[in-house]
Amino acid sequence: xxxxxxxxxxxxxxxxxxxxxxxxxxxxxxxxxxxxxxxxxxxxxxxxxxxxxxxxxxxxxxxxxxxxxxxxxxxxxxxxxxxxxxxxxxxxxxxxxxxxxxxxxxxxxxxxxxxxxxxxxxxxxxxxxxxxxxxxxxxxxxxxxxxxxxxxxxxxxxxxxxxxxxxxxxxxxxxxxxxxxxxxxxxxxxxxxxxxxxxxxxxxxxxxxxxxxxxxxxxxxxxxxxxxxxxxxxxxxxxxxxxxxxxxxxxxxxxxxxxxxxxxxxxxxxxxxxxxxxxxxxxxxxxxxxxxxxxxxxxxxxxxxxxxxxxxxxxxxxxxxxxxxxxxxxxxxxxxxxx
Numbered sequence: 001x002x003x004x005x006x007x008x009x010x011x012x013x014x015x016x017x018x019x020x021x022x023x024x025x026x027x028x029x030x031x032x033x034x035x036x037x038x039x040x041x042x043x044x045x046x047x048x049x050x051x052x053x054x055x056x057x058x059x060x061x062x063x064x065x066x067x068x069x070x071x072x073x074x075x076x077x078x079x080x081x082x083x084x085x086x087x088x089x090x091x092x093x094x095x096x097x098x099x100x101x102x103x104x105x106x107x108x109x110x111x112x113x114x115x116x117x118x119x120x121x122x123x124x125x126x127x128x129x130x131x132x133x134x135x136x137x138x139x140x141x142x143x144x145x146x147x148x149x150x151x152x153x154x155x156x157x158x159x160x161x162x163x164x165x166x167x168x169x170x171x172x173x174x175x176x177x178x179x180x181x182x183x184x185x186x187x188x189x190x191x192x193x194x195x196x197x198x199x200x201x202x203x204x205x206x207x208x209x210x211x212x213x214x215x216x217x218x219x220x221x222x223x224x225x226x227x228x229x230x231x232x233x234x235x236x237x238x239x240x241x242x243x244x245x246x247x248x249x250x251x252x253x254x255x256x257x258x259x260x261x262x263x264x265x266x267x268x269x270x271x272x273x274x275x276x277x278x279x280x281x282x283x284x285x286x287x288x289x290x291x292x293x294x295x296x297x298x299x300x301x302x303x304x305x306x307x308x309x310x311x312x313x314x315x316x317x318x319x320x321x322x323x324x325x326x327x328x329x330x331x332x333x334x335x336x337x338x339x
Contacts, residue, residue, distance in 0.1 A: 023057035063192035140274035144177030182266035250295035
């Protein structure tokens with residue numbers, strides 16, 4: 001089965017930003033090394049075949065998008081991280097770089113098939129789970145529980161956990177941790193989107209595949225420029241900070257509501273990869289979360305292509321404080337629409 005992976009490689013923290021020439025050099029180094037890989041040997045001799053890849057550099061590092069053919073999701077992800085870490089270690093000019101984020105991005109059908117493959121019944125009808133897969137799932141679930149400690153804007157009742165309720169504390173913490181991982185994933189992916197949009201010097205209409213931009217309302221795709229993606233990145237950073245504070249107000253603007261909407265989709269992916277709970281259960285808990293997190297469901301109306309007049313069609317207005325969300329917030333200087 002083929003798996004699409006995205007990885008974020010970061011330059012040393014104390015180093016200067018990469019200038020345009022250095023970015024070209026980084027892309028050339030990574031591309032040439034990855035192109036030489038005919039195959040990857042995974043755990044227990046499992047064979048993994050690289051299909052295609054793309055590398056895009058930015059001021060703080062590079063994004064790698066890699067399509068691999070592997071027998072199971074966990075092998076694809078582990079092999080990618082291991083290969084990239086080894087590549088950085090062996091490339092003198094990239095010493096000190098790190099693999100910050102590496103995860104499979106897949107369709108629901110792919111995830112379902114991958115998880116089903118790891119739990120196929122044996123001939124005697126007993127479900128057998130590979131110990132390596134079980135260890136990976138255990139580690140993923142623990143990472144979710146650890147990450148839940150950073151989400152302080154909500155109590156666990158925002159995820160449906162109450163005395164006498166049917167949502168357990170562990171389930172609520174799994175979802176809380178997945179939300180925090182979702183913020184990290186969206187932040188990383190926006191760096192990649194920005195670089196792709198800058199390379200094309202166009203809009204999301206001109207780029208075949210983007211991460212976050214492709215999950216926003218597509219009737220406005222011709223307005224999703226590199227500047228828009230940068231502004232959404234700032235908005236996502238603000239969102240991440242607000243989630244770590246001890247109180248919450250509804251999204252400060254329409255863009256923040258959309259950012260949180262995409263974060264939720266990444267959180268759902270994290271829950272799937274950890275096999276933490278059934279999809280229906282996660283949807284039930286996120287329904288509780290929506291009631292606490294959003295002032296209303298107005299941002300979802302943007303996805304209704306039959307009602308294009310629901311909001312101002314100029315996306316720059318999405319970053320302005322909106323009284324439907326919060327009419328007292330200040331505006332970050334980078335989000336103004338002044339020249």
